[in-house]
Amino acid sequence: MGDGAITFLLENLTRLLSQEADLLHGVEEEVRSLQTELKLIEPCLRDYGQKRNEPAIKTEFINQLRDAAREAEDIIDPYVASVAQQRGGNFLVRTKSKLQRLSSRRRVAEQIKDIKKRFEVLFKQKDKYEIQSPFEVCSGNDHGGDERMSNEDLGYELRRYLTSAMYMIVLDDVWKTDCWDELNQVFATNTCGSRIIITTQDESVARHVNEKPLKLNFLSEEKSWELFSKKVFPAKEEKFLEVRAFGSSYTLPPNSRRLGLHSSMLTYISSNPASSTLRSMLCFGPDERPLSLEAWKLLYKHFPSLRVFDAWIVGVEVIPNDIHKLLHLRYLTLKSPTAQTLPASISNLWNLQTLVVAAPHIDRPQLNIWKMKELRHLRFHGQLLLPEPPNENDSNNVSINLQTLYCISPDSCTERVFSMLPNLLKLGIHGNLEEHRLSKKFKNLSILNCLQTLKLERDRSRRKLDSLEYVVFPQNLSKLTLVETQLLADPMDILGQLPNLQVLILKNAAYNGRNLNCRSNGFPKLEVLKLINLAIRSWNISQGSMARLRSVVINRCGLLEGLPSALQNMPDFRELELSYHVQLVHEAKEIEKSRGKEHFKLVICQS
Incomplete structure (x- = not known):
């Protein structure tokens, strides 16, 4: 791969030109010219960064290229953000913004031309000082194919x-x-x-x-952070990330790109000058109050180029309708005890790659993920509704990047939706599971050929799940979690047939029965089993079942009368975690004694 700064800038410009070219009105020609120059530069830097013992002159050459790439970002990103933030205003606002942009266009265009010239001069100097690129070195060094290293x-x-x-x-x-x-x-x-x-x-x-x-x-949290900081950030060494509690008089160092706030986030946002270069804002400590609508407006104004915004611990009062003004966002995490809606405009964050939202009062919101082409990881704590894809025959609607999707409503588990998620690895489904099981909607899961992790969680206000009949699990599934499903039929017969299942978690009344029976030769690849808050009385493992079992967790299963005798003879079994239970602890210590403490890890937690 090429140098990160150059590659990232090139990808960003390519997306802008292909998807949001109107945001570059007045400077599009200059941006396109810079893109062309970067396309020529990027291959020459391929594999750099995998070879660290480089001459000082080559390192300096690469550093100057990176500096130029970052300066280009610092010019283009604020301009694009200002154009995006002025969209949709009234006539007077639009007229005023047009007049303001006339002068900024000329300035930005000239600055982009200057950056392009810098790249050209750097590469002339490369030839002058005979700096050989890693690409040139590697192209003549054939190691005979891509055999695995010893x-x-x-x-x-x-x-x-x-x-x-x-x-x-x-x-x-x-x-x-x-x-x-x-x-x-x-x-x-x-x-x-x-x-x-x-x-x-x-x-x-x-x-x-x-x-x-x-x-x-x-x-404590404070002592953990103190120890971590002491070991990782010793005195008088450069810090990758500045983390401290800011006073109202603290100003951000020039050209800062990453900021960690341990407290007083609202004070900092409202009292400090703007920074168009700041890319990441991470909030580690709780504030006096959640982020208000006014604070969001200050955020747009002061930090228009943000790519990473983590406000999980601080919390927000609302998720604003104009959140799309932070169009450069790649990573966004929000938690709100009061927000009532998930604005549709969030799907206009076309650069967004990771979105995490927890808001208990937002009931079954709809999110148009088909517009979010860069989205890779989406986590919503509740039931998210997905609209049907606009056109199943249009390859542009396929979400090829999406890998994680938690948690969607069973209503969205349609054949068309799943067919547009070819590379989905992790999926969570939360809602009325029994109704959709009976309608055989869960047969559509078989479409997800790449799916490895699946979580099924029942809405507490809905019917119990009678069984897993009509649920067709993908063959590549390696991890399965069932939560509050209250299954009436023992699920182990069906689950034991999954050929690649490695981790199984049954949690919070996932099964309402009293006996858990693992049949012969079932669970051929299972390594980890977690039984949490179940009302089971007996657990039996037949010969040949769970042959690869390595780790077991039993937590809050107070009615369980004993451990399966088969655990004693499982060659790979070496970890057992229990919440305190007299009989189970006694049997567990017998296993530990027979295996030896150096080969067996026993953890006993007090309930």
Whole structure:
């Protein structure tokens, strides 16, 4: 792949020119010329970034290209945002905005021409100083096909990559010193401020890694952040992301692109000057009150080029109808205890790739995802309705990028909708499951050939689910979660036949029966099973069933009388988590004793 800054700018300009060219009125010719120049530059930078031991002159050359690309963004993005924000005004507003744009068009056009000239000069200098691009080097280096690397070769390449890179690696729950010794040969020691964080429950492992390990009790949020910051952001080192609680007098450093607010977000938005270069705003701490409509207006005005806006913890009072003014957004997370509507204009955020919304008072909103061509991940906490695609024969309506879709109403589980989601990997369905099961609408799930993860959750006000009959699960499904379905028939017979199921979660009265029976040779690939808040009394595993079972979680199953005896003899079974239950804990400790603590992990949680 090419350099990230150049590739990102090129993709952005291509989308603008093909989908929203009217936003470039007056500067379209200059933008198109810059796009042409970038198309010539981008292949020459292919594979750069995978080779870190480069001469200083080549690194400087690449850095200057990146700086020019970012400057181009800082010129074009605010202009496009200002044009978008002036759409739809009254006659006087439109007339005034046209007059204002006459002068800005000429200025922006000249600035884009200057940037293009900079790229041209840089490439002339490249030839002058004989800077060979990675593309030119790689094209004559044939390794004989794309055979897989050995572990030794992979370790060598990773170490070479890390030698001059700033990195942070987290190894969670390390159990053996051998594991650390093998990996430590790969991790490069450098002076770039890199950090490796290791967690383990075994003190001997901790002391093997570090003579003075930190012994931690459960930490508060404040203490966790303090420790994380101390290890990742030591004093006098450059910070990738500035995170602090701002006073009213604090001003953003010039050309800042990323900002993390730990508190006082509203104060900051209302009291600081505009920044057309700011791309990311992450809010980590709760505020005195949620984001109001007035605060949204300040956000549009002060930060028109935002691409990432995370207001999940702060919350919002409303989701405004003119949210489309932040048209550069790629990532948006919102939580609101009071919002009543999900505005249709949110589907006009044509750059949006990730959207997460939690608003309990928004009842079954409709969202036109077919207009959101870049959308990859959509999570709505409730029941989302999708309109039927405009034309099933038009390939332009296919959402080829969408991978995650949570949670839609069963009403939207139509053949036409699913046929337009060819690359969907994760799907959540929430609502009246029984009605749509009987109407055989869930047979349409078989259309989703790429689907790997499925969650079915019943609306509590609707009928219980009698069984899983007429539900046709995709053959590639690897993870299934059932929540509050209150199944009357034991689901294990049907679920045991899924050939690729690896994770199964039955949660909060997913099954109302008392006996859970896993038949012979069922669940051929199941590795993880979670039984949470069920009223089962017995659980039986027949010979040959769940042969690959590795991990089991049993939580709030107070009526369960014992563990299946088959667990003792499963060769891959090595993790068991229980909420405290006298009989189950006794049996679990017997398994731990027979396997040995070094080979079996037992976690007992107090209810």
